[in-house]
Amino acid sequence: MMSVLKHFAEYDRRIVYLALFLVVTIMLMTPIGLPISVSPSTMQYYDVLEALGPDDRILAVLNTEFSGYMEIQSGIIASIRVMVEKEAKICIAVAHPEATGIPELVLSAIKSTMDEHQYTYGEDYVVLGYVFPNEASVASAAQDWHGAIHNDFYGNSIEGTFLDEINDWSDWTLISDYTTGIQTTALINHFGLRGAPMIVNGIGVEISILAPYLDTGIYKALLQSMRGGAELEYLTGHPGPGMTAMDAFTIGHYLMILLIVIGNIGYFGYTRNAGRNVE
Amino acid sequence: MIDTVELSIMVVGCFLSMCMFSTLYGKSSPLYSLAEESYIGFATGLSIVMNLMYIYNTGFVGIMGGDWVLIFGFILGVMALFRVYTKYSYVSRLPIAISLGAQLGLALRTQIYSGFIDQIKATILPLLSGDAKAIVYNWTIFLCVILMLSFFFYTIEQKGSIGVSAKIGEYLMYASFGAIFAQTFMGRLSLLVGTIQNFTVPPWKKPILIACMAIVLAALIALDKLNLLEKLTPEE
Numbered sequence A: 001m002m003s004v005l006k007h008f009a010e011y012d013r014r015i016v017y018l019a020l021f022l023v024v025t026i027m028l029m030t031p032i033g034l035p036i037s038v039s040p041s042t043m044q045y046y047d048v049l050e051a052l053g054p055d056d057r058i059l060a061v062l063n064t065e066f067s068g069y070m071e072i073q074s075g076i077i078a079s080i081r082v083m084v085e086k087e088a089k090i091c092i093a094v095a096h097p098e099a100t101g102i103p104e105l106v107l108s109a110i111k112s113t114m115d116e117h118q119y120t121y122g123e124d125y126v127v128l129g130y131v132f133p134n135e136a137s138v139a140s141a142a143q144d145w146h147g148a149i150h151n152d153f154y155g156n157s158i159e160g161t162f163l164d165e166i167n168d169w170s171d172w173t174l175i176s177d178y179t180t181g182i183q184t185t186a187l188i189n190h191f192g193l194r195g196a197p198m199i200v201n202g203i204g205v206e207i208s209i210l211a212p213y214l215d216t217g218i219y220k221a222l223l224q225s226m227r228g229g230a231e232l233e234y235l236t237g238h239p240g241p242g243m244t245a246m247d248a249f250t251i252g253h254y255l256m257i258l259l260i261v262i263g264n265i266g267y268f269g270y271t272r273n274a275g276r277n278v279e
Numbered sequence B: 001m002i003d004t005v006e007l008s009i010m011v012v013g014c015f016l017s018m019c020m021f022s023t024l025y026g027k028s029s030p031l032y033s034l035a036e037e038s039y040i041g042f043a044t045g046l047s048i049v050m051n052l053m054y055i056y057n058t059g060f061v062g063i064m065g066g067d068w069v070l071i072f073g074f075i076l077g078v079m080a081l082f083r084v085y086t087k088y089s090y091v092s093r094l095p096i097a098i099s100l101g102a103q104l105g106l107a108l109r110t111q112i113y114s115g116f117i118d119q120i121k122a123t124i125l126p127l128l129s130g131d132a133k134a135i136v137y138n139w140t141i142f143l144c145v146i147l148m149l150s151f152f153f154y155t156i157e158q159k160g161s162i163g164v165s166a167k168i169g170e171y172l173m174y175a176s177f178g179a180i181f182a183q184t185f186m187g188r189l190s191l192l193v194g195t196i197q198n199f200t201v202p203p204w205k206k207p208i209l210i211a212c213m214a215i216v217l218a219a220l221i222a223l224d225k226l227n228l229l230e231k232l233t234p235e236e
Helices: A002-010 A013-029 A040-050 A066-085 A097-109 A111-116 A135-143 A184-192 A204-210 A225-236 A241-278 B004-025 B030-064 B070-084 B086-121 B132-151 B160-197 B203-225
Strands: A057-063 A089-094 A125-130 A174-179 A198-202 A219-224
Touching (some): A002 A241, A013 B004, A013 B203, A040 A066, A040 A198, A040 A219, A057 A066, A057 A097, A066 A089, A066 A097, A066 A174, A066 A198, A066 A225, A066 A241, A066 B160, A097 A111, A097 B030, A125 B030, A135 A184, A198 A204, A198 A225, A204 A219, A204 A225, A225 B160, B030 B203, B132 B160
Parallel strands (some): A057 A089, A057 A174, A089 A125, A198 A219
């Protein structure tokens, strides 16, 4: 009995990583379709998107590295799909060099929706590329848009696009931030604080940092990690990467709970007793 | 029909990712080093190109459009490069000081509101009006803030009612740390799921994932048997 407890207390941490890796891989290869529920925060986020219309202009900021995109891609794709369905005008900006390839992935994922709503580059959407490397760039774009940004990602002038209607922060209907935390504080300080409505889709580790801004009213809604993205996909009726990942996500959490229980049994059954015996 | 470029990206990405996971084997691995250094190389190259593009699009295009003040940005940028030349490295202090000062000024002006005053204002809530859910929510915030703040009353001896309040505040903080840990785990698991999902959806990618896993595992075992794992791993 003691040897089992000792094993529970002292097993190699790489076993945890390996078990998680195997569980996630197996569940992604053979999904079983576990049900998901929609949280109130996702409902709130969905309501903000649902209220958009053809006259609205949205600044979608990809505040993420490529690794972070893997976590929030479902939220990004589902959100921008709704914006297209509402026929709002979308400007996609990037705050990390690694994210410059992401707009193309997102737009190709929603190509059929864009074709259906006859989205035209320049008139309905613009991809800016890497334009927010630091807080100063965000601040200047908020204050004087055309003084800070001249070209799109493809090197063409933004003159003649729907961005002609943008002069400063007040001309945006919505700032939609997809973040691992890079220029999020700058966006809050130079757009949100001035009064531009903001919504955010953050990675898991950022949620506790972002949530207080919901209470202050700077964020209108918060979409939480991949789980929130899956819920949004469910609400919009377009299953995507979020929903297909939920089995692995759920079973991964169950495995972690099991490992925490095992670790605690080991701690109370062996480590703590061993400590007491020494005393 | 699978695009050749997409297939190549998938194969290289999947193989390098599995090489990254070779760290789970428990020994130094040249495959891990290959993936790690490839990533650093790719990321650095991309970063340089994107930053040069940013300088062109924001700086050169701006100057050509008549915004002459941007020339000072270029001059300061060139001055910053003197940092690598020991004899004249002092020249770089000016642009560094200007950029640090500007960043600090921008952040301070706004951070006081978004990170401090607005957060305090958000805890000043109506405790008696609104629906039942709002009242419970507001009371929870109000009580938790008071109880947790009492834990930080270091100028008063924590005994009696202050002691009880501080103790409850301490446990409330443990509960919030637990929630933060859970969110952190959720985030890390999402990253893992997202990464692996990239190699399993659409289904044509699955055999490539299995093949890469098998190749990397076989290579690790073979190198281990031949005692080459340590020898072939570059030193830090």
